[in-house]
Amino acid sequence: MTSFEETIIEAGQPGKQYFRDLWRYRELFLFLAWRDLLVRYKQTMVGVAWSLIRPALTMFILTIVFGHFGNMPSGGVPYPLVVLCGLLPWQFFSTVLSDGGNSLVSNSGLVSKVYFPRLIIPAGGLITGLVDFFISLSLLASVMIWYGWKPADNIFFLPLFVLFAMIVSFGAAAWASSLTVKYRDFRIIVPFAIQLGLYISPVGFVSSIVPQRYQLLYALNPMSGVIDGFRWSILGSQHPILLQNMIVSFAVAIFILFSGIRYFRRAERTFADVI
Amino acid sequence: MISVEHLGKRYVISHQRGQHDELRHTVENSLRAPFRWLRGQYKSLHSQRQEFWALKDVSFSVKQGEAVGIIGRNGAGKSTLLKLLSRITEPSTGRIHYKGRVASLLEVGTGFHPDLTGRENIFLNAAILGMPRSEIIRRFDDIIAFSGVEQFVDTPVKRYSSGMYVRLAFAVAAHLDPDILLIDEVLAVGDAAFQKKCLGKMSDVVKEGRTVLFVSHNIAAVASLCSRALLIDGGCVEQSGQPASVIEHYLSKMRMHAGMPVGERKDRRGTGRMRFSNVSFLNERRQRVQTLSCGQDVSIEFNYELPQGAPLDNVAIQIKFAGLFGQPLFACLSSARLGESLTLLPNGSIRCRIPRLPLRSGSYGYSIWCTVDGMLADYVSEAGLVNVVEGDFFGTGKFPARDTGDMLVDHQWSLDIGADNHRTHKENCAIASKTNPMA
Numbered sequence: 208m209t210s211f212e213e214t215i216i217e218a219g220q221p222g223k224q225y226f227r228d229l230w231r232y233r234e235l236f237l238f239l240a241w242r243d244l245l246v247r248y249k250q251t252m253v254g255v256a257w258s259l260i261r262p263a264l265t266m267f268i269l270t271i272v273f274g275h276f277g278n279m280p281s282g283g284v285p286y287p288l289v290v291l292c293g294l295l296p297w298q299f300f301s302t303v304l305s306d307g308g309n310s311l312v313s314n315s316g317l318v319s320k321v322y323f324p325r326l327i328i329p330a331g332g333l334i335t336g337l338v339d340f341f342i343s344l345s346l347l348a349s350v351m352i353w354y355g356w357k358p359a360d361n362i363f364f365l366p367l368f369v370l371f372a373m374i375v376s377f378g379a380a381a382w383a384s385s386l387t388v389k390y391r392d393f394r395i396i397v398p399f400a401i402q403l404g405l406y407i408s409p410v411g412f413v414s415s416i417v418p419q420r421y422q423l424l425y426a427l428n429p430m431s432g433v434i435d436g437f438r439w440s441i442l443g444s445q446h447p448i449l450l451q452n453m454i455v456s457f458a459v460a461i462f463i464l465f466s467g468i469r470y471f472r473r474a475e476r477t478f479a480d481v482i
Numbered sequence: 483m484i485s486v487e488h489l490g491k492r493y494v495i496s497h498q499r500g501q502h503d504e505l506r507h508t509v510e511n512s513l514r515a516p517f518r519w520l521r522g523q524y525k526s527l528h529s530q531r532q533e534f535w536a537l538k539d540v541s542f543s544v545k546q547g548e549a550v551g552i553i554g555r556n557g558a559g560k561s562t563l564l565k566l567l568s569r570i571t572e573p574s575t576g577r578i579h580y581k582g583r584v585a586s587l588l589e590v591g592t593g594f595h596p597d598l599t600g601r602e603n604i605f606l607n608a609a610i611l612g613m614p615r616s617e618i619i620r621r622f623d624d625i626i627a628f629s630g631v632e633q634f635v636d637t638p639v640k641r642y643s644s645g646m647y648v649r650l651a652f653a654v655a656a657h658l659d660p661d662i663l664l665i666d667e668v669l670a671v672g673d674a675a676f677q678k679k680c681l682g683k684m685s686d687v688v689k690e691g692r693t694v695l696f697v698s699h700n701i702a703a704v705a706s707l708c709s710r711a712l713l714i715d716g717g718c719v720e721q722s723g724q725p726a727s728v729i730e731h732y733l734s735k736m737r738m739h740a741g742m743p744v745g746e747r748k749d750r751r752g753t754g755r756m757r758f759s760n761v762s763f764l765n766e767r768r769q770r771v772q773t774l775s776c777g778q779d780v781s782i783e784f785n786y787e788l789p790q791g792a793p794l795d796n797v798a799i800q801i802k803f804a805g806l807f808g809q810p811l812f813a814c815l816s817s818a819r820l821g822e823s824l825t826l827l828p829n830g831s832i833r834c835r836i837p838r839l840p841l842r843s844g845s846y847g848y849s850i851w852c853t854v855d856g857m858l859a860d861y862v863s864e865a866g867l868v869n870v871v872e873g874d875f876f877g878t879g880k881f882p883a884r885d886t887g888d889m890l891v892d893h894q895w896s897l898d899i900g901a902d903n904h905r906t907h908k909e910n911c912a913i914a915s916k917t918n919p920m921a
Contacts, residue, residue, distance in 0.1 A: 249598075
């Protein structure tokens with residue numbers, strides 16, 4: 208008990224120490240993420256295999272609907288690969304958003320009884336999302352081996368697009384979680400939005416089928432940028448990316464992230480009172 | 483060590499059902515408003531909001547190594563104060579300044595997950611309470627030993643008994659090493675032996691020179707553990723000083739408070755569809771009495787007002803008796819006895835009869851409570867005090883020792899002599915009478 212650190216709590220002056228606290232609570236962040244992972248597949252029969260079964264079945268259905276019935280172009284790549292390259296980032300996004308959106312409410316016991324920077328709760332979804340993502344990467348690898356398809360040289364850019372996906376997902380989760388605390392309607396809105404988003408985003412088809420003059424408008428959906436980036440880095444130049452689209456998507460992603468964190472920080476001050 | 487200046491916390495209460503889904507209300511109200519406006523009953527949304535200061539202008543300071551007990555009636559603002567100190571919620575006014583690591587125990591087992599094992603929950607709970615991982619690993623065996631659930635560390639806690647659950651949770655809390663410890667009523671759980679263990683641990687913590695803030699209804703614990711007491715009432719610090727004198731002040735205030743008729747009390751909660759106006763105690767001859775005697779048949783008469791003037795259906799009423807230190811003793815709930823709800827008429831009264839009052843001599847506080855359609859309509863905490871004098875409960879003039887508790891329970895004793903023993907006993911008598919001519 209030698210050097211005591213000082214804490215000052217003042218009305219209307221939310222922590223200047225917020226980001227210092229965020230760093231100090233990194234261990235708790237990891238513990239909560241670890242708990243979510245442990246709990247996720249407890250008492251399930253096939254456990255982690257669900258991370259493979261879900262994308263595999265979705266890939267199958269989307270391939271049949273868009274590839275066979277819809278006869279969509281695939282740039283000369285086997286259609287299941289086209290779908291899977293869109294599906295992996297999309298499932299990452301939907302996991303982070305839906306888990307993150309509910310996270311504050313489902314952890315209300317914690318929020319009303321102990322202090323920690325609340326941002327680490329929705330951020331925990333990033334970890335579960337990433338773990339699921341890496342498991343389903345093995346599905347992608349097997350499908351590529353099955354078709355004898357070698358990854359393009361652009362594959363080294365993939366981590367950048369994973370980061371891009373994290374930015375979009377976390378920004379959206381920050382918005383969704385703080386809104387859910389105040390308006391429980393978002394428990395219904397969020398899954399519904401995810402459901403619609405699957406068809407709006409280029410998951411089952413390639414974004415080049417969108418008419419030229421709507422391309423920039425289409426790029427406003429940041430997930431279209433993420434998915435295009437994934438296809439470009441995994442499948443190669445048959446799926447080129449348009450630089451201006453990428454810039455628009457990325458700008459929107461950054462905007463969602465910062466506005467999400469800002470809104471979260473403002474709403475956070477009353478979480479314990481309204482949850 | 484801790485200094486608190488002009489601290490205040492304001493809540494905005496909205497008098498609508500379901501405060502969460504304001505989005506719906508926002509939409510709904512704007513849709514309804516035109517019709518209400520047409521009927522000339524338009525009220526703005528804001529008129530249904532009320533401000534409420536849970537704490538107002540609270541200032542005090544705590545020196546290092548002091549153990550401060552915070553006492554006060556329910557709803558006085560004690561828990562709000564702890565929530566502000568532990569940063570769970572932000573103050574509306576004022577400033578708190580302290581040095582050192584704070585651990586707050588506002589509940590036992592915060593963050594326990596039912597699907598995780600005891601071992602996993604220890605790690606999780608300790609991390610939540612702010613213990614670094616290296617320290618958790620170092621103290622893990624101590625925690626397990628203290629909890630006494632060694633055999634079940636790898637069982638999910640949902641299969642634990644509630645006692646085991648609490649013991650495990652407290653074991654984690656007891657091994658925190660904060661500079662400042664904030665505790666809210668956690669001792670109100672567990673069996674007597676465990677509570678004793680907790681109190682022992684608490685006094686160790688105090689002896690180690692840590693700063694402790696302890697909110698409790700258990701005045702005996704405050705008196706024995708704390709070096710200072712704060713009395714909080716109506717969101718303000720009313721008195722601060724030696725525990726004995728603060729407690730004395732609190733108790734005398736409670737007695738005075740109890741003298742105030744229930745109908746005049748302002749510190750009530752509920753929708754107000756029903757309001758208690760008076761509570762009186764009647765003896766066997768239906769006479770109002772101030773003092774009851776143990777073992778006597780007692781009736782409690784509740785008078786009430788119905789502000790809407792119309793009969794009310796679906797009513798349930800409860801009266802709860804507690805000792806002077808707030809320890810709950812028993813309650814009478816109308817729906818528990820009748821199996822159905824009451825219908826109240828305007829200008830009526832309700833009676834509750836307690837045959838052979840089971841309370842020993844002393845003063846007891848009671849709280850009264852009424853729900854209509856399952857919603858709290860009126861609640862007056864510590865609505866009054868009743869004095870009980872010793873009476874002949876068992877009809878034998880004898881009682882168990884006073885320290886066995888505040889209540890007496892009717893019971894029977896019988897000697898069960900088995901058939902064999904019985905014969906032997908008879909034979910013994912026969913033998914005895916043969917051999918002893920004097921018998």
